[in-house]
């Protein structure tokens with residue numbers, strides 16, 4: 001009860017001291033004030049939940065105080081205390097938003113009754129607000145699944161990115177869903193009906209000569225038009241080639257008058273890239289890009305269950321099988337694992353288990369032995 005504050009406003013000091021004593025004895029936190037103006041001053045910067053105010057006071061009447069509170073702090077409940085037989089003022093006060101009225105002379109336990117009723121109502125309302133807030137936590141954003149706080153941040157950033165045209169840099173370990181995030185941003189943005197063109201800079205730089213790469217990429221730039229170009233493994237390109245590539249993009253687009261959105265991705269830590277020299281001043285634009293960090297799966301274990309269900313559903317449909325379940329022991333093992341290969345590894349493990357599964361349930365025996373062993377060891381630790 002101490003975290004609910006009750007204020008009593010009256011110009012009669014005897015009433016104030018009586019109420020103060022009684023409510024404190026009952027364990028409430030109380031402030032008593034002898035004028036409406038002083039009361040307003042206090043609630044400006046102090047938390048007060050319930051205010052009882054006398055109707056008739058010199059300077060500033062209870063009704064004026066009520067009106068001011070309802071305007072500036074409508075969440076505070078106000079109860080007007082009226083003189084005996086002044087039913088009219090009570091009715092008037094109710095019209096102004098008084099929660100109830102209390103007629104003088106009042107019994108102290110009547111005062112307590114009103115307070116307890118309001119506190120009960122406020123508690124219920126707080127609980128409802130909490131539930132509403134929690135249900136705002138999304139378990140998916142388009143094709144991206146995840147209820148974890150880290151994924152909520154990813155959803156927010158993806159939404160921001162979709163609204164703007166800024167360059168985006170997605171950083172996340174292999175298999176964390178970088179390409180899916182890029183595709184989601186594209187699908188939510190105004191470019192959704194334009195092409196999404198992925199370029200794997202890693203494989204391009206391994207298999208092609210430098211000048212062939214530029215030709216190749218220039219071709220892709222023309223395909224993408226006003227769509228989205230996704231440059232994966234951007235750190236695998238040499239700094240010189242990267243600069244050439246971004247300049248080619250600039251040049252081609254100036255020619256055609258089109259403006260593609262550029263989304264880049266890297267599995268390496270940004271700090272480490274700058275330190276090693278792999279990310280230099282030529283990529284100043286990239287550093288200026290909106291950065292989306294994708295958490296590894298081991299940092300969002302609460303999403304594992306959701307993802308397993310999704311993968312089972314998709315894979316069973318793909319192979320024309322009936323949807324199957326996961327044995328609790330197998331689920332426990334999957335939840336404990338550290339998933340260095342992230343979602344791709346989880347997907348592979350599920351696919352393999354589906355191939356082995358014999359009785360409509362994925363069991364521990366259907367999981368790779370290193371995953372089972374890891375779980376055993378982590379139990380000991």
Ligand SMILES: Nc1ncnc2c1ncn2[C@@H]1O[C@H](COP(=O)(O)OP(=O)(O)OP(=O)(O)O)[C@@H](O)[C@H]1O
Pocket residue numbers: 143144145146172173174175176177178179180181232267307310343344347
């Ligand atoms: N949040 C998610 N919810 C559901 N499925 C996801 C999610 N993120 C990724 N996936 C799925 O996981 C797989 C791997 O995702 P993706 O290819 O986007 O990862 P990546 O980070 O680009 O991987 P790589 O490092 O191999 O390039 C895909 O099948 C993708 O559909």
Ligand SMILES: [Mg+2]
Pocket residue numbers: 178179232
């Ligand atoms: Mg990828």
